[in-house]
Amino acid sequence: MSDDPSINSPVLSVDKLSYRYPNGQAALTDISFDIQPGERIGLVGPNGAGKTTLLLHLNGLLPGYDLPVADGQSAEASYPVRVSGLPALQKNLPAIRQHVGFLFQDPDDQLFCSTVREDVAFGPLNLGLSREEVLQRVATQLAAMGLTDVENRSTMQLSFGERKRVCLAGILACQPNVLALDEPSSNLDPRARRGFMRLLEDCPAAQLIASHDLELILDLCTRVMVLDRGRIQADGEPATIFSNQRLMELHGLELPLSIRYGKR
Numbered sequence: 147m148s149d150d151p152s153i154n155s156p157v158l159s160v161d162k163l164s165y166r167y168p169n170g171q172a173a174l175t176d177i178s179f180d181i182q183p184g185e186r187i188g189l190v191g192p193n194g195a196g197k198t199t200l201l202l203h204l205n206g207l208l209p210g211y212d213l214p215v216a217d218g219q220s221a222e223a224s225y226p227v228r229v230s231g232l233p234a235l236q237k238n239l240p241a242i243r244q245h246v247g248f249l250f251q252d253p254d255d256q257l258f259c260s261t262v263r264e265d266v267a268f269g270p271l272n273l274g275l276s277r278e279e280v281l282q283r284v285a286t287q288l289a290a291m292g293l294t295d296v297e298n299r300s301t302m303q304l305s306f307g308e309r310k311r312v313c314l315a316g317i318l319a320c321q322p323n324v325l326a327l328d329e330p331s332s333n334l335d336p337r338a339r340r341g342f343m344r345l346l347e348d349c350p351a352a353q354l355i356a357s358h359d360l361e362l363i364l365d366l367c368t369r370v371m372v373l374d375r376g377r378i379q380a381d382g383e384p385a386t387i388f389s390n391q392r393l394m395e396l397h398g399l400e401l402p403l404s405i406r407y408g409k410r
């Protein structure tokens with residue numbers, strides 16, 4: 147650990163976050179955790195556990211908390227989600243979204259421009275960067291994702307895995323320091339999945355990865371949180387948590403095959 151407090155301060159912190167959807171459905175209860183710079187954390191849990199809901203809060207996609215503001219405290223001081231110290235209040239969202247890149251589970255929720263190139267350029271253009279800087283970032287990401295050959299194609303003419311890479315290219319072109327990834331490996335074939343894992347491994351941003359792919363979490367993450375019924379039920383080292391059969395069964399999770407067959 148460094149003695150410089152700014153180096154050790156979290157890039158993202160969540161403090162006692164609770165959330166209920168407008169129809170009254172409780173989705174998150176009293177969630178607290180920090181993410182340190184460059185840390186890669188898995189988020190696992192059964193269907194309906196609250197994973198997507200939690201990720202959506204990280205860049206302010208779900209405004210409105212049901213936390214009471216204590217007497218004498220401002221909403222700002224009591225805000226439960228902070229990115230680099232900045233509360234994720236409406237007025238701060240443009241700045242927050244520069245810091246946090248969000249990868250949706252379904253690329254079609256994310257892509258909307260006519261060509262691959264335009265989609266990758268959309269985020270950097272909105273950051274107000276110079277044209278040269280935007281062109282350079284777009285070219286770098288297209289090359290890194292192996293998308294240069296399809297840059298002028300419509301995203302609708304691409305495969306699912308290619309569309310997912312376009313989404314990641316657009317996010318990384320904004321150079322966020324946190325990535326919120328919702329099921330990054332779902333619907334990818336084994337080769338595309340491996341390629342996607344390598345891209346995440348090479349990315350220096352802190353990452354919160356919600357996934358049912360426990361092998362991916364084992365390979366990529368140094369920490370995992372188990373979410374169930376909207377609460378964090380366990381938080382620790384992935385191999386230790388995933389070897390705990392009782393805990394896993396209790397929260398509707400199966401032991402990863404590599405652990406079951408002693409390959410780790």
Ligand SMILES: Nc1ncnc2c1ncn2[C@@H]1O[C@H](COP(=O)(O)OP(=O)(O)OP(=O)(O)O)[C@@H](O)[C@H]1O
Pocket residue numbers: 167168169171172173191192193194195196197198199200
């Ligand atoms: N738009 C919505 N309106 C009302 N309730 C919702 C909405 N979206 C999700 N929920 C509810 O909130 C809870 C958490 O859902 P969420 O999608 O965050 O779970 P999840 O862990 O991501 O699930 P999955 O693994 O199936 O993707 C569930 O009870 C779900 O039914």
